[in-house]
Amino acid sequence: MNNAMNGAKEERDYFLSVLSTFKNYRERSLNYINYKEKCIESLPHNHKELLEKYKEDLNTYKKCVEKNAELIPLVLQHAHKIFDNFYSNDEGEQPEKIGSLSDDRVQVVFKQLMRDWSDLGANERKQCYDPIIEEILENYPEDINARGHFNILVPGAGLGRLAFEIASRGFSCQGNEFNLFMLVVSYYVLNLCTDVDQYEIYPWIHQYCNYLKPDGQMTSVKFPDIKPSPTPDSKFSMTAGDFLEVYMDSDEWHCVATCFFIDCAPNVVQFVERIYMILKPGGLWVNLGPLMYHYSGIHNEKSVEPSFERLCEIIKKIGFVMEKCKTGLKTKYCQNPQSMLQYEYDSVFFVCRKPIEVKPEESMT
Numbered sequence: 570m571n572n573a574m575n576g577a578k579e580e581r582d583y584f585l586s587v588l589s590t591f592k593n594y595r596e597r598s599l600n601y602i603n604y605k606e607k608c609i610e611s612l613p614h615n616h617k618e619l620l621e622k623y624k625e626d627l628n629t630y631k632k633c634v635e636k637n638a639e640l641i642p643l644v645l646q647h648a649h650k651i652f653d654n655f656y657s658n659d660e661g662e663q664p665e666k667i668g669s670l671s672d673d674r675v676q677v678v679f680k681q682l683m684r685d686w687s688d689l690g691a692n693e694r695k696q697c698y699d700p701i702i703e704e705i706l707e708n709y710p711e712d713i714n715a716r717g718h719f720n721i722l723v724p725g726a727g728l729g730r731l732a733f734e735i736a737s738r739g740f741s742c743q744g745n746e747f748n749l750f751m752l753v754v755s756y757y758v759l760n761l762c763t764d765v766d767q768y769e770i771y772p773w774i775h776q777y778c779n780y781l782k783p784d785g786q787m788t789s790v791k792f793p794d795i796k797p798s799p800t801p802d803s804k805f806s807m808t809a810g811d812f813l814e815v816y817m818d819s820d821e822w823h824c825v826a827t828c829f830f831i832d833c834a835p836n837v838v839q840f841v842e843r844i845y846m847i848l849k850p851g852g853l854w855v856n857l858g859p860l861m862y863h864y865s866g867i868h869n870e871k872s873v874e875p876s877f878e879r880l881c882e883i884i885k886k887i888g889f890v891m892e893k894c895k896t897g898l899k900t901k902y903c904q905n906p907q908s909m910l911q912y913e914y915d916s917v918f919f920v921c922r923k924p925i926e927v928k929p930e931e932s933m934t
């Protein structure tokens with residue numbers, strides 16, 4: 570097999586392992602609860618008695634898992650279509666061994682559904698997406714009909730709500746995402762959900778700690794909170810793939826909007842450079858989020874973690890003019906309001922412009 574065929578096979582096997590992880594969600598989640606029940610069974614008799622009500626709770630959690638699992642076959646039905654059947658196994662060949670990936674890959678998607686497409690997520694969206702949308706609106710025409718030829722890119726789009734909101738305001742907007750779990754579910758929400766509050770899920774059913782009452786773990790949400798189907802004239806799209814591999818053309822975008830994204834690179838400098846390159850002269854980069862540096866401390870990853878001050882210096886050296894910069898924006902990410910543990914980021918928000926005139930020394934790099 571040549572390299573290209575090897576690459577395609579690897580990609581297809583990975584895609585199949587994503588589907589397999591989704592398919593195993595129900596069994597693996599229930600097995601986990603069964604294991605907990607066995608733990609209780611192994612305890613002294615009086616402890617078992619004292620934990621009787623907790624055992625009942627575990628039983629109810631199983632029902633929530635079942636309810637989450639109902640969504641999966643509906644979503645997977647359409648998964649092959651998303652990539653024009655590129656990953657379909659038309660030779661009928663069985664991949665030797667399709668393993669499953671970590672269970673939390675599916676659990677994260679349930680939480681992201683809360684953030685992007687439920688009423689309960691409205692507060693997080695207000696904190697995180699509104700400042701970006703308001704900045705975009707300030708910079709482009711007031712007339713919604715005059716916005717269509719401004720093209721805006723949202724890399725690391727998750728389940729696509731920010732990109733969708735930008736497109737709904739008349740812009741031509743493209744979300745980009747490389748996580749197949751997100752892509753499979755966002756395709757379903759964006760193209761196939763027909764009704765508001767069509768589905769009910771339990772996003773935190775797999776988080777077992779920090780509740781005042783059993784109900785906290787069973788916090789449910791309905792989605793989608795609005796009917797997201799793009800209209801025929803809407804200029805909204807999603808692309809699949811690594812931002813650094815998909816976007817290589819210079820001077821293409823009027824605006825790049827990043828939310829909780831730039832810290833997803835092992836080398837944030839590469840993201841900043843690429844955003845600079847793909848923006849048109851005069852183009853805008855609007856960013857909001859923390860500096861969690863997702864690759865930090867991961868074995869064999871060449872992760873760099875500059876502080877915000879250092880990052881600002883880098884951004885300016887690359888050529889951007891920083892027009893706005895705020896720190897301390899209180900922002901949450903996929904938080905269960907009923908948990909005793911509440912993470913809140915003091916995020917940074919900044920707006921940078923690629924100058925119209927590129928200095929001669931920059932054009933040589």
Ligand SMILES: C[S@@+](CC[C@H](N)C(=O)[O-])C[C@H]1O[C@@H](n2cnc3c(N)ncnc32)[C@H](O)[C@@H]1O
Binds near residue numbers: 810
């Ligand atoms: C922390 S999440 C933020 C999602 C969304 N922007 C939000 O605020 O809810 C970061 C997203 O970026 C995606 N991502 C990370 N690195 C990426 C890359 N190189 N190319 C495309 N997507 C990427 C991840 O899969 C994830 O969905």
